[in-house]
Amino acid sequence: MSLKILKFRPQLPEKLKGTIVERWVNYWKGLGRDYKEVGKDTLTFMKANPVKSSIYGTIGMSCFISYKTNPTYEQYTDQLRTAQNLIGLVFPDSQNPRTLRYLRYMEQCRNDERIRISSFALFSFIWIHDNSFNLSTADAKCEYLDPTYSSMYDRIVDFGFLGKWWNLRKQMENYDVNV
Numbered sequence: 592m593s594l595k596i597l598k599f600r601p602q603l604p605e606k607l608k609g610t611i612v613e614r615w616v617n618y619w620k621g622l623g624r625d626y627k628e629v630g631k632d633t634l635t636f637m638k639a640n641p642v643k644s645s646i647y648g649t650i651g652m653s654c655f656i657s658y659k660t661n662p663t664y665e666q667y668t669d670q671l672r673t674a675q676n677l678i679g680l681v682f683p684d685s686q687n688p689r690t691l692r693y694l695r696y697m698e699q700c701r702n703d704e705r706i707r708i709s710s711f712a713l714f715s716f717i718w719i720h721d722n723s724f725n726l727s728t729a730d731a732k733c734e735y736l737d738p739t740y741s742s743m744y745d746r747i748v749d750f751g752f753l754g755k756w757w758n759l760r761k762q763m764e765n766y767d768v769n770v
Contacts, residue, residue, distance in 0.1 A: 657713040662751035664708045667717055670756055671697055674763050681767045690766040697748070697759075715751035718743060 603613055637644040675694055678686055700706050704723040709716045749758040 654713060657753065660754040661710060661713060662715055662754055662756060663710075664706070664717075666754070667706075667708070667749070667751065667756050667759070668701065670759055671701070674759060674766070677763065678766050685767055685769050687766050687768055690762050693762045713752075716747050717749035717751065717756065718746040719748055720746070 603616060671694070674690075675698065678690060678694060697706070700719050705720045707718050707720050709718065749756045751757070
């Protein structure tokens, strides 16, 4: 027994033909046809070039995952607080002085509102500015006295990628060993 597949294609009523509604419907039908053709062409290309397609797919997925997991300033402060809580649980004579100095410096900068974040969609940088957001002195408000890009390298304190702040993570490796 064979079943006939009916293709349902609704027709526009006579009173709407020649109006903006018909043009709107035709636009969306054309757009759908175009995307259907692009999909067919893409599948044909992928079948013809599997290695190149897998490389493009891997790069695309890597960029998408990096974009979705790009860390934020809030995540940095959360991870900084977690690190401070962890080192606070260690007996003071056993705390790593390098880690303690870093955490105290970052907390001081956070309290002074000098921490800035620069996000580049796939990764982020935490850097230290000279002045607070709320400071109203001449050197804080003058755009010509802002840090230059050439001095930015010295100001960067952390690099964020894949949901982690890597320098903070590195600083916390041996936080409970007094070296």
